[in-house]
Amino acid sequence: MAAPNGIWVFIEQTDGKIADVSLELTGKARELADRLGQEVVGLVFGHGVEALADQVIKHGADRVLLADHPELAEYRTLPYARVAIAEARARLPEIFLIGGTPNGRDLAPRIASALRCGLTADCTDLQIGDYTIRKENKTYANLLYQIRPAFGGNLIATIVNPRTRPQMATVREGVMRMPAARPGREGTIEKVVPEFEPGDFALEVLSRQVRHSTVQLKDAPVVVSGGAGIGSAEDFALLRDLANLLGGEVGASRAAVDAGLIGREHQVGQTGTTVRPRLYIAAGISGAIQHRAGMDQSSKIIAINTDASAPIFQIAHYRIVGDVAEVLPIIVKTLRERSMDQREHE
Amino acid sequence: MRSSRPGMTGRLPEKRMTDQRPIHSVVLVKQVPDTHNITGDVMTKDGTMNRNALPAIFNPEDLNALEMALQVRERLGGTVTVITMGPPKAANVLREALFHGADRVILLTDRKFAGADTLATSYVLQRAVQKAGSFDLVFCGRQAIDGDTAQVGPQLAEKLGIPQITYAETIVDLSGDQIVAERVLDSGSEIVRCKLPVLLTVVGSANTPRPASVRRRIERKLAAAPGEYAAIRARWPEFESDEQLEAYLTTHGLKIEVWTAADIGAAEEQIGLAGSPTQVHRINFVVLESTESKTIPPTPEGIAAMVQELVHEYIVG
Numbered sequence: 001m002a003a004p005n006g007i008w009v010f011i012e013q014t015d016g017k018i019a020d021v022s023l024e025l026t027g028k029a030r031e032l033a034d035r036l037g038q039e040v041v042g043l044v045f046g047h048g049v050e051a052l053a054d055q056v057i058k059h060g061a062d063r064v065l066l067a068d069h070p071e072l073a074e075y076r077t078l079p080y081a082r083v084a085i086a087e088a089r090a091r092l093p094e095i096f097l098i099g100g101t102p103n104g105r106d107l108a109p110r111i112a113s114a115l116r117c118g119l120t121a122d123c124t125d126l127q128i129g130d131y132t133i134r135k136e137n138k139t140y141a142n143l144l145y146q147i148r149p150a151f152g153g154n155l156i157a158t159i160v161n162p163r164t165r166p167q168m169a170t171v172r173e174g175v176m177r178m179p180a181a182r183p184g185r186e187g188t189i190e191k192v193v194p195e196f197e198p199g200d201f202a203l204e205v206l207s208r209q210v211r212h213s214t215v216q217l218k219d220a221p222v223v224v225s226g227g228a229g230i231g232s233a234e235d236f237a238l239l240r241d242l243a244n245l246l247g248g249e250v251g252a253s254r255a256a257v258d259a260g261l262i263g264r265e266h267q268v269g270q271t272g273t274t275v276r277p278r279l280y281i282a283a284g285i286s287g288a289i290q291h292r293a294g295m296d297q298s299s300k301i302i303a304i305n306t307d308a309s310a311p312i313f314q315i316a317h318y319r320i321v322g323d324v325a326e327v328l329p330i331i332v333k334t335l336r337e338r339s340m341d342q343r344e345h346e
Numbered sequence: 347m348r349s350s351r352p353g354m355t356g357r358l359p360e361k362r363m364t365d366q367r368p369i370h371s372v373v374l375v376k377q378v379p380d381t382h383n384i385t386g387d388v389m390t391k392d393g394t395m396n397r398n399a400l401p402a403i404f405n406p407e408d409l410n411a412l413e414m415a416l417q418v419r420e421r422l423g424g425t426v427t428v429i430t431m432g433p434p435k436a437a438n439v440l441r442e443a444l445f446h447g448a449d450r451v452i453l454l455t456d457r458k459f460a461g462a463d464t465l466a467t468s469y470v471l472q473r474a475v476q477k478a479g480s481f482d483l484v485f486c487g488r489q490a491i492d493g494d495t496a497q498v499g500p501q502l503a504e505k506l507g508i509p510q511i512t513y514a515e516t517i518v519d520l521s522g523d524q525i526v527a528e529r530v531l532d533s534g535s536e537i538v539r540c541k542l543p544v545l546l547t548v549v550g551s552a553n554t555p556r557p558a559s560v561r562r563r564i565e566r567k568l569a570a571a572p573g574e575y576a577a578i579r580a581r582w583p584e585f586e587s588d589e590q591l592e593a594y595l596t597t598h599g600l601k602i603e604v605w606t607a608a609d610i611g612a613a614e615e616q617i618g619l620a621g622s623p624t625q626v627h628r629i630n631f632v633v634l635e636s637t638e639s640k641t642i643p644p645t646p647e648g649i650a651a652m653v654q655e656l657v658h659e660y661i662v663g
Binding site: 158288 | 379381406463464465468492493494495496497498499500501502503504505507508509510511512513526530531532533534535536537538539540541544550551622623624625626627628629630631638639640641642643644645646648649650652653656657659661662
């Protein structure tokens, strides 16, 4: 039987490849575990995935619970939840972290609901600290501070689960540092035998289409993003022109994606891609924190918005109060003329 | 890549509905502050928030969920029941649901529900869904714009003991005992087949919700919860007593049913603050970093000067 408690990390894998966020979380769990004197436990589910256990250990886990079973070959909510719930009930982890991917956010609430424990969604930071309930004159030491934007991103909430275990959180991709693998690291691999029930197979996946994105937002030197202030998909063409001129990529706010103006793979922000370009142009984006969180590290930010009080202006280096449909063509024209001038000088 | 534009589902398989029988749907909705349209009035200079400046709206993706349920009823018959938990004024989203075409609406309201986190909320919804009667499909919006957690749907599915299809965009096929649906994920899409009953969380790209019908707005203008009867009777004095009004509303399907914790037999230790394992330790208002910034006039001269500056700093090549 494993040592009780521990800091658990669900290791998400697709076709034998571990999601980056799972290793990022393994690194963060290592840090928290050293502070708390706990062990880090990685949960590796899949079929023919034994080799992944070692990779998880090299990235910081002390122990891997390996559930290798044909029914776990691809992610499905119920079989995965079944195994995770059974193991958590038997072993009572202290903390349970899951990557805030679509699958992670599908799985985590299912587990938390069954275990009747607290769950915080899409955290952007995790810390350890104390929590006092004044009414009870009681202090809970060394809780997991689960830190996340809330209320449309206009405030940052620190959430704790003083009484229930595990303390569960999903964590946004890309916010924790990826730990380096340590070749010599050793750990224990424990095999887990799933016990399914017939109802676990109520859902079958008929087909999967992986969208190999041609959008290279993450490393683009320039990102030209549009928001709800862009009237139509046609107006996004203006952004594309500008991005092409600048050798950049087209981004978007969630509002623009939700409105169907542009594909989801262009989304910058908390639920999209985090970017750190040399230049970020925010056109018709009001600047909710979920969006700002994905772009506020950009070297230079130009914001264009008709609303002079839009939050985006407060982090912008260049504020242009005006209509995107009028301003963008001026920028495009200016850049075109400049490059023509250059050619004449050459 | 397929288009994510609402309504452009031409490349998907034809929607087929085989082995037809009426489908009973429950749609769970939430009244939320309109956090997507935060204007200067809402955020003050010191970074605090003036909540009263935010209008309360029907959570956008819950409208997509309602639309999907209404489309199912149009094709197969059956009923659409809409449930919300919230303060008495959340009756407004239920009225809106009636204007969109819901058959029955239920408001879960009780001081004891206050302060619920997603776990306590999912417990109350479970009790309510089970009390409301038998169902084939439960629909939720993917997430609410005030919390953005996307947790209540899966938490409720677990408590109901039924499977879930999260990020549902299209119902490809629906028959008496199974559903085929397309899920849309960041990384691609998935077609899944699932036995009924099942819970779906619906994404914003699923459909374009129909506007509330003007005809229904007129026909159903009296729709009210018991707490609102006095106000209704003040406007329509022809109803001489609450009983008379209630009898009229009930006959015409306009009564907003109100259920309390006692009505759904909820265990006190599982609801409201007491039933919420998560607690808020601290709230920090977001104070935007002030950067060294310049206001550029939206003129060719202003923009030329900005571009010139960016060139000098090697930001633009």
